[in-house]
Amino acid sequence: MPLLLCRRRLLLLLLLLVAASHGDASSDTYDTSICLEKPTTCGNVSISYPFYLAKETQDINGSSNSYCGYPGLAIDCDDAQPILQLNGAEKYKVNYINYGNGSITNVSLVDQEVVNDSSGCPRVDHNMTIPPISWLFLPGMSVDYLVFFLSCSFPNLFLPPENTDPITCSFIGLTGQSYVLPKDQVPPGSWTQFCQKIYEVPVVKYEPMDPKGDAWRKGGYGQVLLQGFALSVNDSRRPPNCTQCEESEGRCGFSQAREFIGCLCPNGRVRSLRCYDSDLTGYSSLKGRMKLYIIAGTSSVLLLCLLSFACLFSLKKYRHRRISKGTPRIESFLQRNGTLHPKRYTYTEVKRMTKSFAEKLGHGGFGAVYRGNLSDGRQVAVKMLKDSKGDGEEFINEVASISRTSHVNVVTLLGFCLHRSKRALIYEYMPNGSLERYAFRKNSKGELSLTWEKLFDVAVGIARGLEYLHRGCSTRIVHFDIKPHNILLDQEFCPKISDFGMAKLCANKESIVSIAGARGTIGYIAPEVYSKQFGAISSKSDVYSYGMMILEMVGARERNIDANSESSSHYFPQWIYEHIDEYCISSSEIDGETIELVRKMIVVALWCIQVVPTNRPTMTRVVEMLEGSTSGLELPPKVLLSW
Template sequence: MCLNQTYKCGELSISYPFYLYSETEELNGYNNSYCGYPGMGIVCDDDKPILQLNGTTANYTVKSISGASANVSLADPEVVEGSCPRVDHNVTLAPGAWLDFPDNTVDYLVFFLSCYFQLGLVKPPTLDPITCSEFGVPGVSFVLLNTSVPPGNWSQACRQVIQVPVLKLEYEQADPNDPAWGNTGYGDVLREGFQVSWDDNRPAACTQCEGSNGRCAHNETGVFLGCLCTNGQINDKNCTTYNSTGQKKASIQLYTIAGISSIMVCLLLFAFCLGYKKYGRNTKSKETARIESFLQKNGTIHPRRYTYEQVKRMTTSFAEKLGQGGFGAVYRGSFSDGRQIAVKMLKDYKTDGEDFINEVASISRTSHVNIVTLTGFCLEGSKRALIYDYMPNGSLERYAFKENSKGGNTLGWEKLFNITVGIARGLEYLHRGCNTRIVHFDIKPHNILLDQDFCPKISDFGLAKLCLNKGSAISIGGARGTIGYIAPEVYSKQFGVVSTKSDVYSYGMMVLEMVGARDKNISANSESSSQYFPQWIYENLDEYCVSASEINGEITETVRKMIVVGLWCIQLSATDRPTMTRVVEMLEGSTSVLELPPKVLFSW
């Protein structure tokens, strides 16, 4: 089938390096990655060609393929219809993927969604909101050309920031100052779609192979297997030995090599059997096999895979350690283009690979400004690593708490509040904003990373669980999380079912901990230090807010808002806790309408 390189889907002709992806054939053991480049399989859905990009779970309609310029034109099917299209995810490509954005044809639109300006986050006067009534996003939203985004931290007032590529020609002709821009103008640019290219990322081995009329063959993980020739044979470099005059000679050579190879294989198998009997430790572990099976079934979801040698080069042989935890160590590194990364080396796997799968499966399904980005991973024997964008300001634990704060590292109330809102937005997205609902189960300051602008990023999805969007209750095989942040229903069924509300509880405990640790007077107060802090602050709320804010009315409101929201989130009964959507609304609303929760929540 792979030798017939042309397929039809509607009006589109599909040819190498693209191929027609067939899930049925793959389930039956047919590896159709031999038909084209990995991750470039096109699904034909009711005569509509669909391509799923690496680094995102979103599907894109293929408008055209140009082999001459090595470009493919794509469009988001959800923005094609309607006068004011709305985007809900970034368009990302995994580092080192076969496809890339060509610089000469692509620019970007940036959407700032659900913005609420308060507490020092002021809207720049040059910003005009999206005005079309069908846009359907709460708050104020903006769409800008990426070259015209005003400077400053005003974007932290927005729940979500999404960047999408558009055609450069359409981009250059766009005029954001046109009165129609916020109504229909940006939609005209967005509906034209964008282009991706595969030519620049093609390895030299493929160039040599394709130059001899061969097809570059890879396995499902992207490892080069050889050059697939027109007679069905795979050569190690190219197909020049299979011309019409040398076919017979090449075949004889091939059979000779095959015979010698067979003898060598037998000898190796014999040696392997002897070694296995003696040592018994050379087979692939069950958890590694399970992880490999997961990666094969989800080949278009997870990011790029790296070898252990590549990871060592990235980290200069693990020269700079950033931190140490129960999972292993985190090291600083960089890609060849200079981009800074953090590499988490995992150890002590005793969960059948569940932690590794959870991390890859969860984060690969997300795209949000308050969720950490997984850029790659390594799985090579016992060596397992996860590669993230580097966060220069470390974790929230480093700044928010006195015992971990040195000198001027303690953050002010305004910055703590912005971080609190950002974490809430990230959790809201996990619970209802992405394709698959995700419950984190380990929300705590150590797992909140801060970028160069102190924008919070939820990280460490090793304990996360995926569930259907329509489901609410979650089945878990025992308590999971960190003592002090675990919801009561995770411990015992008598408190209710485990659900997204379990993350709400952890979030509330973290917010109250941030509030208590921020005020240096608390540790000196014998009454507060000898009493359960949520109960103490419940009984002394007004006095504490005024004291903590140093008689600043705006900060007093901020502190009170954080405390009241935190107290609601740690209600004993999950049904009494707010959803994260409601939490965001409370944080962005006025304190005058916030009521204290029942005091009974402290009895357990």
């Protein structure tokens, strides 16, 4: 790879040398009236590069609908009102654009629906979303949020939070009560689940907001919305070619695919990288051009020589040592925890124990797993992590988490390998694979693969393993990715929790966990992990995932139900709540003891998937419910399932 990279760099410099000697080889032109040197205006807003009027598109070097500015920064001038669209649909009026020191400081926007509202009680019908590939971002230090809770209807015996009054505005098409609150003043609790629509929109930070005042309830919050919010242009997303172009007083041309296609110069020429002196003045002097060619040619030759030496040096260094950028961080972790982690193997030993990775057991987003044998004859599973370019977080999580555990229901880490860019984790071998093969009770031939008694034992074993992680080991561990694929089964079908790549360690006394971004697998992620409005993230998030997995184990998920049955169009936990008795009987072939097992698993699972984390049981309580009598095991409140 380094040899190929050096060859490419040398070839690039040779091409640049040829280009320098030919000067005006890139001589395509564009319409200078499109990319104006002076800013234009729309209303009271000055529109200048990298913003541009939406009609300013053209054909640059054969690329139709090209842009003289950054994609996504087009402004429509509609009746002297400048409008910027986000996500191609959400329209925002531009209050002003702050140009400072040659760069964009911020652009102030306000929702167009709020601007056009004449009732004095504006409402929003969407969250403000920025595309992940946008040039714009929300500067957190200058943004607050308003949260709209619309069409809220509370059942009997359930009251809204104290000191939280609904607004008196009546919105067309909505029933029930509506609330508008600053995000940091939203009361805790489960009351939000009784609202049909919840929208969160940004507003200017430090704008006075008093949601308890009478003026606020009568529409005073609208003044906060009309102040809008500020977005900034993310200079770090600017391509290197674009930086060089702008430094030479050019403007970047982009295609609809957001690719840099040329540097647009003041004299109307399109250059591949940057403008020349002649492009800036619009006048071509033979003497000036000759001087430019000599300088460019000489510089290219010198760069060619320097790069040749650099390539030879880097190749020599590369042959001796190739280390991924995450390796120093991992080595530092291993040194700090030298007495905790298991045996370290060399990459040569890993290749030997797997017979050069001859037998693959499976693969996933993390990499691949291979069967192997230690020198004492024990079978092992070797997981090769493929993200060698990362910072080593998954590798550290695995080693740090499992090294602190010792439990019959948690997989054992026997060793690891860290060799340059190669990272491997060596586990005890599980001959029966993962629970995913048995989670739906029937194998590919339609035959029952595990008895109900064995499935129940597996459910209890997983619960004991999670209880140990949450309370029993030296450091509390929240797994964050409990699902059938991550539960391994030994020769006796004893379940063992595995794959701690997303795990989070915390002190024993801590109950709240802080994470950056959602983590887990869709279908098993607890509501609070992807939206803070449901509550704090804690070990109860694993409880939710466990409950969804148990419903999957008993076959109580949509893909296991007859497509023509009544349940096929319903959220299945709600359906199973209403039909638990008939489902238990149909699943257990009129066996009294089996009916009780199935019912117990379903009831426990329904408790585990409560929307509000505080309403879920701890894993200690889950074990007690599974091992106790069914006589005192009641169904949870039905209303908490309809979120």
